[in-house]
Structures are given as C-alpha cells and as structure tokens.
Amino acid sequence: MARVRLKSCVVAAVLVLLIFVITTALKSLRPAGSVTGSPFGLGLLPHLSKMDKKDAETHVPEQVVVAEVPPAGVNRKSPGMETPGLDASLKNLPAPNYNLHAFYYTWYGNPQFDGKYIHWDHPVVPHWDPKVDAGYPKGRHSPPEDIGANFYPALGAYSSRDPSVVEAHMLQLRTAAVGVLALSWYPPGMKDDNGEPTDDIVPLVLDLALKYQLKVVFHIEPYKGRDAQSMFTNIKYIVEKYGNHPAFYRYKSSSGAPRPLFYIYDSYLVGPDEWAGLLKDTGHHSVRNTPYDGLFVALLVEEKHKNDILTAGFDGVYTYFATNGFTYGSSHSNWRSIKGFCDRNELLFIPSVGPGYMDTSIRPWNGQNTRHRINGKYYETALGAAVDVRADIISITSFNEWHEGTQIEKAIPKTAGKTVYQDYLPHKSDIYLEVTRKWSDIFVKEREKWLM
Numbered sequence: 001m002a003r004v005r006l007k008s009c010v011v012a013a014v015l016v017l018l019i020f021v022i023t024t025a026l027k028s029l030r031p032a033g034s035v036t037g038s039p040f041g042l043g044l045l046p047h048l049s050k051m052d053k054k055d056a057e058t059h060v061p062e063q064v065v066v067a068e069v070p071p072a073g074v075n076r077k078s079p080g081m082e083t084p085g086l087d088a089s090l091k092n093l094p095a096p097n098y099n100l101h102a103f104y105y106t107w108y109g110n111p112q113f114d115g116k117y118i119h120w121d122h123p124v125v126p127h128w129d130p131k132v133d134a135g136y137p138k139g140r141h142s143p144p145e146d147i148g149a150n151f152y153p154a155l156g157a158y159s160s161r162d163p164s165v166v167e168a169h170m171l172q173l174r175t176a177a178v179g180v181l182a183l184s185w186y187p188p189g190m191k192d193d194n195g196e197p198t199d200d201i202v203p204l205v206l207d208l209a210l211k212y213q214l215k216v217v218f219h220i221e222p223y224k225g226r227d228a229q230s231m232f233t234n235i236k237y238i239v240e241k242y243g244n245h246p247a248f249y250r251y252k253s254s255s256g257a258p259r260p261l262f263y264i265y266d267s268y269l270v271g272p273d274e275w276a277g278l279l280k281d282t283g284h285h286s287v288r289n290t291p292y293d294g295l296f297v298a299l300l301v302e303e304k305h306k307n308d309i310l311t312a313g314f315d316g317v318y319t320y321f322a323t324n325g326f327t328y329g330s331s332h333s334n335w336r337s338i339k340g341f342c343d344r345n346e347l348l349f350i351p352s353v354g355p356g357y358m359d360t361s362i363r364p365w366n367g368q369n370t371r372h373r374i375n376g377k378y379y380e381t382a383l384g385a386a387v388d389v390r391a392d393i394i395s396i397t398s399f400n401e402w403h404e405g406t407q408i409e410k411a412i413p414k415t416a417g418k419t420v421y422q423d424y425l426p427h428k429s430d431i432y433l434e435v436t437r438k439w440s441d442i443f444v445k446e447r448e449k450w451l452m
Helices: 002-028 053-058 084-091 163-175 199-211 228-242 272-279 305-312 332-344 374-388 431-450
Strands: 097-104 178-185 215-220 259-264 295-299 316-318 348-350 394-396
Touching: 097 215, 097 431, 163 178, 163 199, 163 431, 178 199, 199 215, 199 228, 215 228, 228 259, 228 272, 272 305, 295 305, 295 348, 316 332, 332 348, 332 374, 374 394, 374 431
Parallel strands: 097 178, 097 394, 178 215, 215 259, 259 295, 295 316, 316 348
Antiparallel strands: none
16 A cells, blocks of 8 residues: 555656646747736736735736737728627727827837837937036936836837737727827838837728727828928828728718818928918819818917918817917817817817826926826816817827826836836726726717707
C-alpha cells in the first residue's frame, strides 16, 4: 500500500509539473506587451468599475475579450448578417443621438503599431516671449510613463491604429449616447506638426463606427495650402472615397435632402472671398449644386467673424474651444446672441461643450486658461447652456484630445516618478460618459418640445 501511495504521489507531481510547463509555454505565445493589464494588448477592452484605493494604485484594467476586428477598409458584414451577441449587447446601450457630436483624434501612435510613440511624446511648446519661456521646462515627453497630457488614459499610451482601441472608443461613445464622431482630418500624405498622416485610418474608423451604429463627420484641419481649389479637391476626395459608406454622416434638415456636413477648423485663417469661391453658387471652384455639395460649418472665434462667415457662404458655425470665456464664440454668455444671429441668417448653430481644459503638460505657461472639472459640474453647466439656447446640434470638445485635457474618454489615476496625473476621482473612470448620456436624454426631450 505504501508503494502504491508513493507511486500515486510521483504521478501527481509529474502532472503538476507538466501543466506548469504547458501554461508557461502558452503565455509566451501572446503578443509582446499583451500581458494581463497591459493597455497595448490586442483584443482587450478595459472595463473599469469604481476603484478602491488599492485599484487606484495599481491601475490595472479588467481584461475583457472583444470580437475580432478585420483589417481597415474591409467590410465587416453584409446587411442582415449581424452578430447576434453584438446585437443583444447594443440593445442594452442608449440609442445614438445623431445631434450629439464628439471631436475625435486618430493622431496617437505607439511602438507596437507605429514603430514609435506619436503625439504622446508631444514637445513642450515654448512661450512666444523668450523671457517668459526661460522659466519653463524644455524638451519632449517620454512615454509611456511620461506623456504629453495632464490626465492618463485608461487604455494607456495607445495607438489609433490598434483595432481593439478604436473598438473600445466606439463602445464608449455609444455608451455615452453620442451618435456622431467628428474625425480630425488632413488630406492624404499631410499631417499636423507633431504627427504622421492618418487618412489611411479612416476606413477602420468607419467600419467600427458602423458596428456600433455611429456616424462619422469630417473635421477638416488647417492643412498647408488650404484654399478654395484644394478644398474642392479634398471634398471631392472625401465624398467619392467615403461617401457611400453607411457610417458616413449626412444631416437632414427640415428644408431639404440629407447632405454631408463638414467642420472647418480655423476657417478664419482663409479670407471670406476665398471661401466664397468654394461656397457660393458663382464661385470659381464652387461645390454648390454638384455631387460634392454639403453643409460647411465655420469656426466662430471673434464677433467680427460673423460678417465674414456670411460673406463666405458658410452654412453654420461652431465654437470648438472648451474654455468658457477664452473667445467670443466659446463664451456661454454669448450663445443666445449667436443663436439669434444664426436663426436670422438660416445658419446652423453648433455650440461646443467640454468637461474642462488643462494643457499645462505641453504649455506650462498657460495656467490662466485652465478650467477645472469640478467633479463634472463644469461640463454640466456647459451642456445646460447649449440646451437652453436650443442648439441645432451640440458638439463635444472632445472625446480624446488628451493634450488639452478636454477628453471625456476614460482616464485613470496614475503616478509616474514626480508626476501625479489628474484623475476623475472620487468618480469612476466613465463619469463623463455617464454625464454625456444623461444630457443626451435631456437634449432629446427638449428638442421634442421645440419641434412640436
């Protein structure tokens, strides 16, 4: 009997050792960086519940497996071939509000997907006065621990090319009842000062937006050489390449057929006569009454820009900046007057609201423009102001502009060396998604009253 028991113990020990070896081997097959809790792992969706102090110190997101994502540009499914599991999960999410837009950025990169960090290593922007600038730090940030932002994303220093990240964003947007993402866009081969070209990411964004029943509108950045002729070429490119995608956004007004909508950032940098060449019927590069016609929305910064906007032939205005009082257009106290101006001239009014503003990680001398979140009160005040003036559409600055601290995307508490990042505590990481969802409901109900 003793020999039998000894033999059984030896067999059990061998089996335990074998299981350990197999488990270790399987772990080694995971992609680099995809260990449990890593923000860079493929197929992961962080799902952060309310954290206790221990959670806040470790910052390890819960691992959730998501559906496989096909390569960018490949249609996910034909109509009528939806995934039953996804359909069921969408039923538990709020309906997308297509009059609620969020500015969305795809300029982020990391070594796993891009070969290097992009934008997370943003340089410290020098002050224009050398004497003032002398008192502030210089150089670039050094990700992943040191990023060019005052808050730290729950997904880590992610890449906008990572399908699992884009899918996580679409789920967050849908959870917040946002119906449209306003995609920051440069023409093919062009980029911002700190990034790389991103037009090739558009198909991935469109495909995953469609999966979550969201729409995509283009937020055209001030690229080099932007004038009437190049704008006609680029609008034509967008409409021909992306216009037939089911997630491509069109605005349906009460006076006509649905038309594409384009936000034009820093539109005031181009003179009104040049814009008229694109936006007036008689313009030398007019899009009017062509297959590329649409609704073109100008950025209203100063009050004097009102007349320029009319002269140029724009179809609406937006205010973009999340800093109340920073510009004429971003000041809540001016929105009623701006709405009246728009109504008189048959223009769309799209005020921009944000949860706060903090860019001192990249502009350390700009503390006077910080707007603290006050546990969501700043955001709710802005949303209330936009609803009160009966905005046609409300735009959110932003979903993920991390450099300026305007994001509603999930963030986590984090300390890296001497850097203590801002966070959303005592609330959960999704507090600003929840606030957005709450005010989407209010906006929908108020619009129903206005349109009765």
